[in-house]
Amino acid sequence: MTGKVYTGVFPIAPTTFDERGDLDLDGQRQVIDFLIDAEVDGICILANYSEQFALTDDERETLMTTILEHAAGRVPIIVTTTHYSTRIAAERSRRAQEAGAAMVMLMPPYHGTTLRAEEAGVAEYFRQVADAIDLPIMVQDAPMSGTVLSAPFLAQLAAEIPQLAYFKVESAGAAGKLRELIRLAGDRIDGPFDGEEGITLMADLDAGATGTMPSAMIPEVLGEVVRLFLGGERESAMALYDRHLPLINFENRQCNLRATKVLMEEGGIIGSAATRHPFLPLHPDTRTGLLDLARRVDPLILRWAR
Amino acid sequence: MTGKVYTGVFPIAPTTFDERGDLDLDGQRQVIDFLIDAEVDGICILANYSEQFALTDDERETLMTTILEHAAGRVPIIVTTTHYSTRIAAERSRRAQEAGAAMVMLMPPYHGTTLRAEEAGVAEYFRQVADAIDLPIMVQDAPMSGTVLSAPFLAQLAAEIPQLAYFKVESAGAAGKLRELIRLAGDRIDGPFDGEEGITLMADLDAGATGTMPSAMIPEVLGEVVRLFLGGERESAMALYDRHLPLINFENRQCNLRATKVLMEEGGIIGSAATRHPFLPLHPDTRTGLLDLARRVDPLILRWAR
Numbered sequence: 001m002t003g004k005v006y007t008g009v010f011p012i013a014p015t016t017f018d019e020r021g022d023l024d025l026d027g028q029r030q031v032i033d034f035l036i037d038a039e040v041d042g043i044c045i046l047a048n049y050s051e052q053f054a055l056t057d058d059e060r061e062t063l064m065t066t067i068l069e070h071a072a073g074r075v076p077i078i079v080t081t082t083h084y085s086t087r088i089a090a091e092r093s094r095r096a097q098e099a100g101a102a103m104v105m106l107m108p109p110y111h112g113t114t115l116r117a118e119e120a121g122v123a124e125y126f127r128q129v130a131d132a133i134d135l136p137i138m139v140q141d142a143p144m145s146g147t148v149l150s151a152p153f154l155a156q157l158a159a160e161i162p163q164l165a166y167f168k169v170e171s172a173g174a175a176g177k178l179r180e181l182i183r184l185a186g187d188r189i190d191g192p193f194d195g196e197e198g199i200t201l202m203a204d205l206d207a208g209a210t211g212t213m214p215s216a217m218i219p220e221v222l223g224e225v226v227r228l229f230l231g232g233e234r235e236s237a238m239a240l241y242d243r244h245l246p247l248i249n250f251e252n253r254q255c256n257l258r259a260t261k262v263l264m265e266e267g268g269i270i271g272s273a274a275t276r277h278p279f280l281p282l283h284p285d286t287r288t289g290l291l292d293l294a295r296r297v298d299p300l301i302l303r304w305a306r
Numbered sequence: 307m308t309g310k311v312y313t314g315v316f317p318i319a320p321t322t323f324d325e326r327g328d329l330d331l332d333g334q335r336q337v338i339d340f341l342i343d344a345e346v347d348g349i350c351i352l353a354n355y356s357e358q359f360a361l362t363d364d365e366r367e368t369l370m371t372t373i374l375e376h377a378a379g380r381v382p383i384i385v386t387t388t389h390y391s392t393r394i395a396a397e398r399s400r401r402a403q404e405a406g407a408a409m410v411m412l413m414p415p416y417h418g419t420t421l422r423a424e425e426a427g428v429a430e431y432f433r434q435v436a437d438a439i440d441l442p443i444m445v446q447d448a449p450m451s452g453t454v455l456s457a458p459f460l461a462q463l464a465a466e467i468p469q470l471a472y473f474k475v476e477s478a479g480a481a482g483k484l485r486e487l488i489r490l491a492g493d494r495i496d497g498p499f500d501g502e503e504g505i506t507l508m509a510d511l512d513a514g515a516t517g518t519m520p521s522a523m524i525p526e527v528l529g530e531v532v533r534l535f536l537g538g539e540r541e542s543a544m545a546l547y548d549r550h551l552p553l554i555n556f557e558n559r560q561c562n563l564r565a566t567k568v569l570m571e572e573g574g575i576i577g578s579a580a581t582r583h584p585f586l587p588l589h590p591d592t593r594t595g596l597l598d599l600a601r602r603v604d605p606l607i608l609r610w611a612r
Contacts, residue, residue: 017462021393037528043329048386051388051431053389053391053417053418053421054390054393054394055391055394056363056365056394057362057364057396082360084584085359085582085583086358086582086584087327087360087582087583088361088362088537088556091362109584110418110419110425111359111450112359112416112418112450112451112452113416113419113449113450113451113452114449114450115450115585117584121583121584122584124583124584125583125584128583143417143419143420144417144420144421145418145419146418146419153464176408196530203364216538228374276391276392276393276436277392277393277416277427277430277431278390278392278423278427278430279421
C-alpha cells in the first residue's frame, strides 16, 4: 500500500515526430492538453506505445521534462523507466522522481531475443529501483519483455516491496492472472491494471482491475467505462465498451501504436502521424478502415482540435 | 568491395566496470594495450560481448572516444552501432566515423521479444546507415537480434550496398551460411567473418571465412590460427585450435562474456571482473573451472600484466 490510490484511465501518450523524424514538442504538448480535456485520471509516457524503443536517452529526457513541465501537476504522470541494466533503470527512475513523476512503470529487464533474468534477478531489479525512489511503482507484465511473471511471483514481489503497488497485466490470460494476483496479494496491491489498448478491459474489470492503461485513442470513453463499472453500473459500462469494441479491436489487431497518431493527425491535434523507421506507417487501406470505424463513434480525438 | 581488406583476428574488447559498477576507463585502456600487444588485426568495441545492452548513450560515447583516442590508429577499431531506430543507428554510425572508427558493425533492428523488421525494412535500415557514412559496414548475424537473415538475402544486400562488405555470421549453421554467402556474393564481399567466441572457427575457415571476431580471451592464439590457415597450413592451424578448444568451449557454453573479464582480473589487466546486474558474476566453481582450463594453455591474458 502506498499513499494516494490511483484508479481509472491512464492513457499512454504517443511520442510525436514531425515528417523528418524529429521530436515534435508542440504536438506533444497538444497531446497532453487533449488528454487532460478528456478528463483522464493520469497519463503514462515513454511506454512501448510511445515508441520508447526508438528514442535516444537525450530524447527521453527532453520528452519527460517537456511533458512534466507542461502538465504542471494537472494530472499525475507515470514515466516508463525500463532498461536492461538495473543500475540504469534505477537512475532513470530517480530522474523521473526529480522531474515530478507521480509513479514509474517498468517491465522486467530484457534485451533482444536472448537476454532475460531469472526470478531472483527480476526481484533484485525491482528492489534496487524501489530503493532509489519514494514513488509507487507499476510493474508492467507485457509480451515485449519475453519474461514470464507468474501471479504467485508478482504477489511475493508486492509483499516484499511495498512500493510495488500497481500491476499492469497485458500478457496472455490477463484476466486470469489479475484475478489470481488479487486473491494472493489482497490489499498489498493498490492498483491491478488492465493494459493492451483495453482489448481485454471488461474481462479485466470483472477480474478486479481498478484501472486501465490504454492508448490515447478514446480516453473519454474508456474512463467512463471504468467509472461506470466501479460505480456498480456494469451493464452500462459493457454497453458503452461494446459500442467501441470494433474500433478498439481494429487498433489492437490492425494498427497498434499507429492508430492514435493517425486519428490525432486526422483530428488536427498533431501535424504528423510519423513513426520512426523501421516501424512503418499504416497502409492507406488500413488507415481508411481505422477512420471509418472511428467516425462511426465520433470520438473526442477527431473533434477536440477542430 | 571497399578499400583496404581486413582479415585476421578482431577481438571484442570487454567493457570494464569497477566494483561499484562505474566505467573503469583506466582498465579499458589496459585492455586495448593488451590486445595490441597480442598483435591483433583490429578491435571491436561496444558489441554484445562488451555488454552494450547495459550502457547509457553517454557511456557509449565516453567509451568510444576514450578507446579511439587511446588506440590512436595503432589498429583499426570497429564500433558497434546497432539501435532499433534506423535514424539512431545511422547517427551512431556517423559519430563513430567522426571519432575515427575504421568500420561499424550492426545487427538488424530489434527490440525485446516482439519488435523485428521484415526484409525490406532490414535492407532500408542498412541502406540509410550506409548513406550516413563512408566506412565499410559489418553485418552481424547473431541470435540476439532474433532475425533470420538468409544467405541469399545477405548476398542481395551486399550487391545493392557496396559498403556492406563484411559479414559476421554467428547464427546456427554459421559455416553453411558463410559457404552459401560466398558462393552467391563472390568478391562483392571483402570479409566473411567467424564470430561467437570462435567456437565454430575451424568449420568457418573451411567454409571460406577470412577473419574472426572472438572474445579478447586468447587473441594471440586465434590470430595465429587464422594466419596459419590462410597461409595454407591447415593442419598446424587445427592442432593449435584444438589445443585451446576446451577453454573456448568452456567460455562459450559456461561463461560467455564473463570469461574474458575473469581472466583479465586474474592476470592483473583490470581491477574487477564486475558485470552489471542483472547479468550475474560467474559462480565460484565455474570460475575455478575456467581458470584451470586457462592455466593449462598459459595464455597471454594471464601473463601480459605480470
